[in-house]
Amino acid sequence: MAILPIITAPDRRLKAKSKPLDRVDDDTRKLLDDMVATMRAAPGIGLSAVQVGSPVRAIVVGVREADREEDAPETLFLVNPEITFESDEDVLIEEGCLSLPDQFENVERPDEITVKFLDRDGKPQTLQCGGTTARVIQHEMDHLEGVLFVDHLSKIKRDIILRRLLKVRRQKQPADA
Numbered sequence: 001m002a003i004l005p006i007i008t009a010p011d012r013r014l015k016a017k018s019k020p021l022d023r024v025d026d027d028t029r030k031l032l033d034d035m036v037a038t039m040r041a042a043p044g045i046g047l048s049a050v051q052v053g054s055p056v057r058a059i060v061v062g063v064r065e066a067d068r069e070e071d072a073p074e075t076l077f078l079v080n081p082e083i084t085f086e087s088d089e090d091v092l093i094e095e096g097c098l099s100l101p102d103q104f105e106n107v108e109r110p111d112e113i114t115v116k117f118l119d120r121d122g123k124p125q126t127l128q129c130g131g132t133t134a135r136v137i138q139h140e141m142d143h144l145e146g147v148l149f150v151d152h153l154s155k156i157k158r159d160i161i162l163r164r165l166l167k168v169r170r171q172k173q174p175a176d177a
């Protein structure tokens with residue numbers, strides 16, 4: 001498994017709308033496994049393919065131990081995910097993003113969701129979830145539409161965060177590089 005470079009905002013590639021996958025084949029599985037390695041190394045609890053430069057509808061989610069039944073998998077692989085139910089109740093939870101390093105803000109989203117998707121074997125699955133897992137899936141699915149968590153904030157807050165990230169980038173890369 002390879003650790004892939006993560007694209008950081010602001011970057012036009014993060015605005016792309018990701019394309020559905022026709023099937024889950026070995027290439028897809030390689031991408032998914034590399035995404036898991038990349039997510040764990042970061043470390044993070046969710047990653048979408050577009051963040052590593054593949055604008056296809058695939059996401060991986062790390063499920064925290066507290067949110068997991070005993071024999072439930074540690075990692076969820078969701079290909080072509082679709083939300084089929086959202087609870088009426090919204091909750092405010094602090095979010096971060098591997099494409100917006102060290103930036104955190106509260107974002108309001110539905111508390112519980114039902115999502116259908118293809119798993120790592122290409123089998124159709126339906127998952128009902130709440131808590132952190134529901135939050136991470138919604139955040140990652142936004143990436144597939146070219147939406148970042150800062151797009152849920154006011155323009156002022158968003159601009160502050162994006163300016164901060166540009167400043168960090170300039171400090172890392174000398175102007176004549």
Ligand SMILES: [Zn+2]
Binds near residue numbers: 096098
């Ligand atoms: Zn993100």
